[in-house]
Amino acid sequence: MSTSSVSRSGPVALTRPARLPSLGRTPSGLRAALTFFVAVRLAGAAVVVLANHATGRPLLRNLAHAWDARWYQHIAAHGYGDLIDITRHGAVQTDWAFFPLYPGLIRALTTVLPLSPGKAALLLAGLAAVVAAWGVYRVGDLVYGRGVATALVVLWAVLPQSVELTIAYTESLFSALAAWSLYGVLRGRWLWAGGLAALAGLSRPSGFAVAAAVVVAGAHEAVRHRGRVSPRLWVGCLAAPVGWLGYVLWVGHRTGDLLGGYFGVQQAWNSRFDFGRGSLLFVKGLLVHGGGFVYAAALVIVVAGVLLFCLLCLDRAPLALVVFAGVLVLVVVGGSGSFASKPRFLLPAFPLLIPLARALVRSWRLRPAQAVLVVGALTAVSLLFGAYVMTVARAPL
Template structure:
């Protein structure tokens, strides 16, 4: 005889457990599978990079950690954090006047705020911000990779980003890690349809670096992609994101223009004094010609090789038919590197936040891991060794701008 546990009509039923209200999304969010492993690998590689810098400093009788917080641009950021803008200039050997207005305000503002809140000096605060932002950026990179391609590719993407030759600059007092964090999370917000977050983070990215407008352009392009087929009939948040995304970059440009007495051209004159201008590749062509004719230190051929590899990777990324926001963000950064003047040795650093370039390689590495795990580990180990050693070399021994 088969009986049913269903109550008879009219029968009393015991009250069930009270229904729980759904928690807000921000509370219910859980990290995707594998995120902790990817972040642990990232932290291990970059910690090894820091240790290598300290070891080389010790071997060459230099202060152990000073160049982590006082290398090139770091000194300008620390001076701005301590004294504000308009207090420091540098006269170049050719008579050019370089001023602190060339540097964007978010990082020095965070340095000053952190040093005011925590019992640390400004140099330590600068490193703390850079290291924290690097981990936050790595998590954003993982989320994008996981959303689009799954766990294995996301992990490979984070690992490859950690072992780039110039990845040491994610852990010194520079703005690359802060900018990469804001860019990654803004792009992730676009992919998830969180438009107000995307616009707000793009605004902050525009306050972090001169290349910050690449994030704004990506958000605007993605918003236009949403608006075009609907003849502009989309959620107000999409319009809001497109409007607020460029305000950070524009705000600093106009502030510099106001301070220099040339509202629209003052900022570009300041950047020109640093040798940073759009020359449509003329400077890069001259550099390549001189390098082929006369040769150069290790850092210059490596920089050229990195730029050429990035061009190939961008072509592969386009063939991957990646989301528009990723393509636009990466394309703008690549275009600025090719068409912009300035020290060629710094160009790999400018490409460091362009993590989508690594998607094709990450997919290939993930495929290798599934088929031949030992080979994938060997590749990862070799790239880690190169990154750690080269990072120590360019940070401690090279005297050209990073």
């Protein structure tokens, strides 16, 4: 399948499943999908606020200041090099571990609007989540049709870990940049794809997954056409990794170790690629000694992500989507660090939901009540799980 463009009359149309009736066939399909997405995520935020009230905590504090959010806001207010943390094991954690795009946008917003860094961070995260859902819909519509696109947004909205889209974290911003970059690849708009991939690389450590998708898809296109491709493809592929590489090299320069400095900073956060050793040790400890509900749920989500990636490959999805999702799955499975954080690392990997979205469309056609029941149950689980991890378990996500 070509990754440069997806034609309505091309090979994609031959494998496209039947579309979702009524909702997916109307021009309001996008509006309906985004309306559902916004409603579910606002409901998720409301449930967290109510849970905070019930437990006597400040209503919005853990939405705006939970865990890593305080680091982003401190960078926005004071720049880099101003905040360090010493762990109980003596590791020196610095703010250089956090990529600059999100705190830079927070700083810009607080400069032009009378907002605190926390409120600006929440506003940016919420707006980016809507833009991300829009991009997810456009990717699904382009490749599989409006029915699957609608189902894809619905499923992404009700993931158990989707509470991360409504707190002051980078997942929504990264997801927005990734979705629209992948859309650019599928449409053959290589400059847009490369530029957005560069910005994605400035938003999260896993931003190189978008660059990998652009570069691999571009290389495939060049080989398929024996090098006779637009110069824009080469420029887009060269631009895609610039953001991620630029920040890694900048940190290396600041630490005095150009190539290894950033990875040394990450090791202080117990974050490194160890080929799955840490994940295996975690699973062994969980099975032998047990653990909290959040850690068991995280394991289930990660295993589901691996299985969904296998289904995505069997589904013969476009190469860019497979590479993007595959790199994120590889980082989650092969990387060390807190296992409770791994579900949110998979959150931007929306292509993993394509097989489920296609199944949901088929279910809607045959048994609409069953499809509605499934979506309702997933929504309830998402809202309750989000409130639980934010206010009760308070696991380090």
